[in-house]
Amino acid sequence: MQGAAWRRWAGYVVASSYELTHDREYAAIRSTAALIDISPLQKYRIDGPDAARLLDRVITRDVSRCAVGQVLYTPWCRADGRVLEDGTVSRLEEQRFRLTSAEPNLRWLHQNATGLAVGIADESETLAALALQGPSSREILSQLVDASLDALPYFRLTPACIASCPVVVSRTGYTGDLGYEIWLHRDHAEPIWDALIEAGTPYGLVPTGLLAMDIARIEAGLLLLGVDYISARHAVIEAQTSSPFELNLGWAVSLEKPRFVGRQALFEERARGSAWALVGIEVDWDALERLYTNIGLPPQVPTVPWRTSVPLYARGRQVGYATSGCWSPLLKKSIALAHLESASARQETVEMEVTVEHRRKRALAYVRRLPFFNPQRKRA
Amino acid sequence: MSQDYDVIVIGGGHNGLVNAAYLARAGLRVVVLERRHCVGGAAVTEEIFPGFRFSVFSYVVSLLRPEIIRELDLPRHGLHILPLESTFTPLPSGDYFATWADPDETRRELYRHSPKDAEAYVDFGQLMVRMAMAVKPLLGVTPPDPTSLSPRQLRGLLTLGRHFHSLAERDLYALYKLMTMSAADFLNEWFECEPFKATKSASGVIGTFLGPRSPGTAYVLLHHYMGEIDGVFRAWGFAKGGTGGVSEAIASAARRFGAEIRTDAPVAQVMVKDGHVQGVALGDGTEIRAKTVSCSLDPRRTFLELVDARRLPEEFVAAVQRYKFRGSSAKVNLALDTLPNFTSLPGAGRHLRGSISISPSIDYLERAYDDAKYGRFSRRPYLDIVIPSMLDPGMAPPGKHVMSIFVQYAPYAVEGGWTDAQRGALGDAVIDTLAEVAPNIRSAILHAQVITPADIEQTIGLSEGNIFQGELALHQLFFLRPVPGWARYSTPIEGLYQCGSATHPGGGIMGAPGRLAALQILEESGRARAAVGGGRAPL
Numbered sequence: 068m069q070g071a072a073w074r075r076w077a078g079y080v081v082a083s084s085y086e087l088t089h090d091r092e093y094a095a096i097r098s099t100a101a102l103i104d105i106s107p108l109q110k111y112r113i114d115g116p117d118a119a120r121l122l123d124r125v126i127t128r129d130v131s132r133c134a135v136g137q138v139l140y141t142p143w144c145r146a147d148g149r150v151l152e153d154g155t156v157s158r159l160e161e162q163r164f165r166l167t168s169a170e171p172n173l174r175w176l177h178q179n180a181t182g183l184a185v186g187i188a189d190e191s192e193t194l195a196a197l198a199l200q201g202p203s204s205r206e207i208l209s210q211l212v213d214a215s216l217d218a219l220p221y222f223r224l225t226p227a228c229i230a231s232c233p234v235v236v237s238r239t240g241y242t243g244d245l246g247y248e249i250w251l252h253r254d255h256a257e258p259i260w261d262a263l264i265e266a267g268t269p270y271g272l273v274p275t276g277l278l279a280m281d282i283a284r285i286e287a288g289l290l291l292l293g294v295d296y297i298s299a300r301h302a303v304i305e306a307q308t309s310s311p312f313e314l315n316l317g318w319a320v321s322l323e324k325p326r327f328v329g330r331q332a333l334f335e336e337r338a339r340g341s342a343w344a345l346v347g348i349e350v351d352w353d354a355l356e357r358l359y360t361n362i363g364l365p366p367q368v369p370t371v372p373w374r375t376s377v378p379l380y381a382r383g384r385q386v387g388y389a390t391s392g393c394w395s396p397l398l399k400k401s402i403a404l405a406h407l408e409s410a411s412a413r414q415e416t417v418e419m420e421v422t423v424e425h426r427r428k429r430a431l432a433y434v435r436r437l438p439f440f441n442p443q444r445k446r447a
Numbered sequence: 448m449s450q451d452y453d454v455i456v457i458g459g460g461h462n463g464l465v466n467a468a469y470l471a472r473a474g475l476r477v478v479v480l481e482r483r484h485c486v487g488g489a490a491v492t493e494e495i496f497p498g499f500r501f502s503v504f505s506y507v508v509s510l511l512r513p514e515i516i517r518e519l520d521l522p523r524h525g526l527h528i529l530p531l532e533s534t535f536t537p538l539p540s541g542d543y544f545a546t547w548a549d550p551d552e553t554r555r556e557l558y559r560h561s562p563k564d565a566e567a568y569v570d571f572g573q574l575m576v577r578m579a580m581a582v583k584p585l586l587g588v589t590p591p592d593p594t595s596l597s598p599r600q601l602r603g604l605l606t607l608g609r610h611f612h613s614l615a616e617r618d619l620y621a622l623y624k625l626m627t628m629s630a631a632d633f634l635n636e637w638f639e640c641e642p643f644k645a646t647k648s649a650s651g652v653i654g655t656f657l658g659p660r661s662p663g664t665a666y667v668l669l670h671h672y673m674g675e676i677d678g679v680f681r682a683w684g685f686a687k688g689g690t691g692g693v694s695e696a697i698a699s700a701a702r703r704f705g706a707e708i709r710t711d712a713p714v715a716q717v718m719v720k721d722g723h724v725q726g727v728a729l730g731d732g733t734e735i736r737a738k739t740v741s742c743s744l745d746p747r748r749t750f751l752e753l754v755d756a757r758r759l760p761e762e763f764v765a766a767v768q769r770y771k772f773r774g775s776s777a778k779v780n781l782a783l784d785t786l787p788n789f790t791s792l793p794g795a796g797r798h799l800r801g802s803i804s805i806s807p808s809i810d811y812l813e814r815a816y817d818d819a820k821y822g823r824f825s826r827r828p829y830l831d832i833v834i835p836s837m838l839d840p841g842m843a844p845p846g847k848h849v850m851s852i853f854v855q856y857a858p859y860a861v862e863g864g865w866t867d868a869q870r871g872a873l874g875d876a877v878i879d880t881l882a883e884v885a886p887n888i889r890s891a892i893l894h895a896q897v898i899t900p901a902d903i904e905q906t907i908g909l910s911e912g913n914i915f916q917g918e919l920a921l922h923q924l925f926f927l928r929p930v931p932g933w934a935r936y937s938t939p940i941e942g943l944y945q946c947g948s949a950t951h952p953g954g955g956i957m958g959a960p961g962r963l964a965a966l967q968i969l970e971e972s973g974r975a976r977a978a979v980g981g982g983r984a985p986l
């Protein structure tokens with residue numbers, strides 16, 4: 068009734084869920100707090116007089132606008148403006164940054180650093196990371212850190228100490244909820260995990276695996292590399308690549324910056340218009356239910372989030388595809404992230420393919436703006 | 448005469464709030480008038496003891512319609528239903544019976560008690576899903592009037608007729624049995640494991656003045672099954688923040704759509720002139736005018752107290768007088784220093800995260816009912832217990848807990864009346880019953896709140912303390928609810944509607960009566976289009 072207990076992630080093995088079903092872990096993300104091991108992320112330390120310059124060349128956002136203690140979410144592109152990856156850049160000090168990503172970027176950083184006075188260190192193996200996410204996360208973490216979390220705004224970070232170990236706490240996450248990510252030396256990971264569990268248990272803290280996080284990130288409209296889009300690095304044909312505009316990330320492209328990788332192509336794309344748009348899809352419940360009741364079955368929804376490409380139609384023609392989706396236990400909706408041809412993205416409805424008792428059917432679906440769920444507490 | 452509002456909704460229980468939200472969403476000027484200081488009615492969370500928040504009356508959510516959650520965008524207003532995954536029935540023998548989230552695990556547990564039942568369980572589940580599917584279309588629609596010949600009504604009846612026609616013969620028989628048999632007899636045809644049968648049949652008697660061997664109780668079993676086939680396939684859930692969390696979310700949505708909600712505003716009278724509703728008068732004499740009044744109170748309050756009965760047809764008044772309440776349930780809410788420790792399954796395991804049922808056998812339940820038949824509360828009552836703080840630690844200070852105990856039977860018409868002494872004795876009976884299987888309970892109690900049917904009536908106005916605004920018995924369901932001929936939310940008074948649990952499809956935190964009544968009001972005012980549409984983006 069569930070997916071496999073373990074899942075591969077960047078060469079590591081992580082829990083899909085710590086219990087037999089992920090329901091309670093999902094509920095924790097949205098109602099109490101969840102503790103998620105996100106150590107398999109890649110982490111790079113970038114420092115030196117030209118650290119900001121290097122990052123400004125690579126990413127699409129404007130590093131000069133990133134204050135010390137601030138975190139930027141950003142994509143970065145190839146010279147042709149096609150997205151290589153998305154991740155975060157944290158400004159730890161004036162001349163010291165941390166870049167996180169899902170895939171290795173060491174070589175890419177070096178290639179772009181020619182002639183710059185900058186040091187690049189891969190900290191992926193030595194630095195562990197724990198995500199503490201959910202409405203109670205602040206209450207729990209406040210008991211353990213010396214720093215004041217009330218004053219820490221969304222996408223800011225602060226150095227702190229937990230169980231006498233130095234850490235960096237950033238108010239970031241992959242769930243679209245109130246939450247923090249804790250960056251720490253791997254040798255401190257276990258005592259800090261234990262301290263968090265001990266302090267958090269009375270508040271309903273639950274160790275949480277990837278299935279629950281996957282549902283939360285789909286509700287939050289957050290992309291997953293290799294699932295919702297393919298890195299230009301892995302694409303075999305041009306059609307497999309995407310631009311930031313096509314991924315709903317136009318807001319993170321600073322064309323005012325004079326120079327960064329992909330700028331010219333993106334500049335032209337913006338003038339020309341993009342071929343694709345990334346949207347949210349909500350399947351109409353009545354339509355779905357009818358497909359089932361027509362053949363005498365109660366409606367069914369997937370118990371785990373799915374990641375297969377599912378065709379979307381308008382007026383009988385395929386106009387796009389959904390890349391990942393789930394039944395949202397909170398919203399009571401069947402939702403998905405999808406790519407639509409730009410011309411169809413402004414439509415109110417499309418049809419989504421659904422397989423009902425081995426047969427392909429189409430159900431009415433609504434085109435929605437992302438995210439599906441965006442609680443005030445995330446930024447409050 | 449100038450109108451203050453388009454619609455006045457009387458009562459800020461969850462149905463009144465749902466009703467108001469839909470009406471406001473369609474653009475009407477709506478005010479909700481609630482007598483108490485807070486909204487929610489039977490679905491409220493109150494801090495009765497400092498730091499401890501109780502779901503004072505109703506405590507779990509099963510039937511809340513998913514379309515209401517979607518159409519009113521309730522998650523954005525804070526609604527979150529948490530999964531309640533297990534049922535734990537401790538037994539006097541020192542053993543226990545449990546059902547778990549994983550059906551295979553439940554099957555193995557049943558096998559431990561009866562290998563035969565373990566197999567029957569699979570077939571039974573299948574049958575109940577088919578039965579629930581057969582009955583479900585009735586829940587989502589306004590009941591057609593079988594005595595009317597209007598084309599619309601006929602079409603509605605035809606659809607339903609066709610629907611039942613399409614049932615396989617064996618399913619028709621099963622449905623017939625469900626409609627007529629007692630829960631005990633129905634379950635006896637399938638199972639032998641006593642605690643399993645008792646725990647299941649208990650859901651057939653909740654809120655009724657009937658025992659598990661009373662005919663007609665099998666149907667209510669099904670009513671409780673409906674939640675399981677509804678899109679989420681989860682039987683029972685617990686609302687974050689208690690059941691008041693549901694009401695607060697609906698109230699917040701209603702306000703967002705423009706509805707005004709006034710608390711401490713008891714309605715004393717519904718003003719009627721020439722057969723048309725004119726508005727209402729509050730307890731302090733203030734008059735508020737509107738051409739439409741939607742009342743979420745039960746029919747006794749509505750037609751025998753708020754409306755001058757002389758303005759109603761005699762046979763209608765007689766039917767309302769016949770409508771049965773017969774409250775039989777009580778509540779005990781506890782603030783706990785530590786968790787209960789069950790002898791049969793010690794420790795703070797996952798069984799404390801689900802519901803805990805004191806229902807060891809059908810005999811036990813029937814004996815509890817025997818007490819009630821003769822005007823006493825059950826010496827050893829049926830208890831349905833949840834520990835909300837296990838699922839939402841915010842309900843109690845860190846490390847502490849709240850326990851909600853639903854108690855049956857506690858007849859409204861108890862011999863000697865509900866005095867303080869009688870209330871105390873009821874509380875003792877409940878704690879004694881629990882202490883037999885969890886001996887540490889007595890020393891763990893920091894505070895106890897005992898609520899009798901009389902208290903329920905007094906606090907939220909449910910006549911005779913009936914938790915569903917009238918018994919969910921067959922003669923009071925569907926197009927018979929609340930009164931034959933008046934099941935379509937309208938009343939003999941032009942402009943006066945009913946929208947509470949006393950109307951189809953009935954009680955429970957379901958919201959369906961409020962929604963369907965709103966759609967009916969909008970349809971009759973020519974605004975139907977603005978209201979429906981599952982897919983319409985929330986405003």
Ligand SMILES: Cc1cc2nc3c(=O)[nH]c(=O)nc-3n(C[C@H](O)[C@H](O)[C@H](O)COP(=O)(O)OP(=O)(O)OC[C@H]3O[C@@H](n4cnc5c(N)ncnc54)[C@H](O)[C@@H]3O)c2cc1C
Pocket residue numbers: 457458459460461462463480481482483486487488489490503504505506507508509510712713714715743744748776777778853903906907908909912913914915916946947948949953954955956957
């Ligand atoms: C003890 C108990 C336990 C229950 N347990 C469950 C459960 O676990 N799960 C479940 O689904 N259901 C349960 N129920 C049933 C469920 O709570 C009710 O069916 C439902 O909440 C009723 O909602 P309503 O809006 O129709 O009516 P009510 O909640 O009764 O609302 C009526 C409102 O009108 C107000 N009012 C009364 N008189 C006036 C007046 N003159 N002027 C203005 N306002 C007035 C009242 O204060 C109240 O707020 C339980 C009920 C009780 C009492």
